[in-house]
Amino acid sequence: MYACSKNEAEIKPEEKNISFIIPSNFPxxxxxxxxxxxTNAGFELGKKLFYDARLSADKSVSCGSCHQQFAAFANLDHKxxxxxxxxQGKRNAPPLxxxxxxxxxxxxxxxxxxxxxxxxxxxxACEMGTDIQTIITFLKGTAPYPEMFKQAFGSTEINSQLVLKSFTQFMGILVSGNSKYDKVMRKESGVSFTAEEQTGYTLFKAKCTSCHAEPFxxxxxxxxxxxxxxxxxxGRSHITGLQSDFGTFRVPSLRNIEYTGPYMHDGRFxxxxxxxxHYNSGVQAAQNLDPSLKNGIQLNSSERAQIKAFLKTLTDNEFIKNTLYSEL
Incomplete structure (x- = not known):
């Protein structure tokens, strides 16, 4: 169990006791x-900051603009x-x-x-286009932020550390671990894969888990x-300076994949x-191509349908629809 369990769905957000509890099938x-x-106060402060477009340079964009809850905090409407x-930036906004x-x-x-x-x-410059000191100045002069910081941290002092800690109190408890897949893995009563989903899971383990490892x-x-x-x-070579990292990107989670498109680092699919x-016929022989993809991943039409059926069991509707995470 964790903070957003189903039996709490009718409780108002301000009445919930904010906590971070690890799903039993997670490390x-x-x-x-x-x-x-x-704390509740720290979480609420972080959420308000997350959804406040006034923090951006032209007051048009918030974190929530590119990380939309209905898309598992990805960006559904932009590549x-x-x-x-x-x-326009150069990379797809990943889900949170x-x-x-x-x-x-x-x-x-x-x-x-x-x-x-x-x-x-x-x-x-292509996202919020500002700096932390400008944000701090805005927060110090804008109600109800000084009082919210006092409630969250015991002082009206607003500094970069507290701003970032409050963001983290919101983002850190965005736990998605209650999909059908999770319930099956936890052997919850009355939940099981269909035959197609089970076949898809078997295929997935055979062909995909070398990169997309469970449970994440x-x-x-x-x-x-x-x-x-x-x-x-x-890609990563921008960070490491290594030619061997040229064109490589972090393997994305497939959780909530039903709702997190467009896909790939540039949102091309x-x-x-x-x-x-792409994996069936479109893999290019790039210089740093992962060796496991040398021959692609061959799937016939029925296997694709089975894989997709399994992937949809990774959708966590309780997470996507939980009003605790929603903008007020």
């Missing part, structure tokens, strides 16, 4: 809330991030969930700490999946059928 997280004590002054288990963030792994991850979006459906590694013979985006066809 221990990487992020430790002991140094950022989770790439869409920021201030109608600026189970972040407390990640040790690095973004497609290239360029940030190593969950608490500092919002700084990229805040300062990127990513191994958090960086790989080239042969989208292009020569990538137009240098709009459907799961396009994704599966």
């Amino acid at each position: 221990a997280p990487a992020y430790n809330f002991e140094e950022n004590k989770l 790439v991030s869409h920021g201030v002054n109608n600026c 969930f189970n972040l407390a288990w990640q040790k690095a963030f973004f497609w290239d792994g360029g940030v190593k700490n969950l608490e500092t991850s919002p700084l990229n979006a805040i300062t990127d 459906f990513t191994d958090f590694s960086y790989r080239s999946n042969g989208l292009d013979l020569v990538s137009t985006d240098e 709009y459907s799961l059928d396009e994704v599966l066809e």
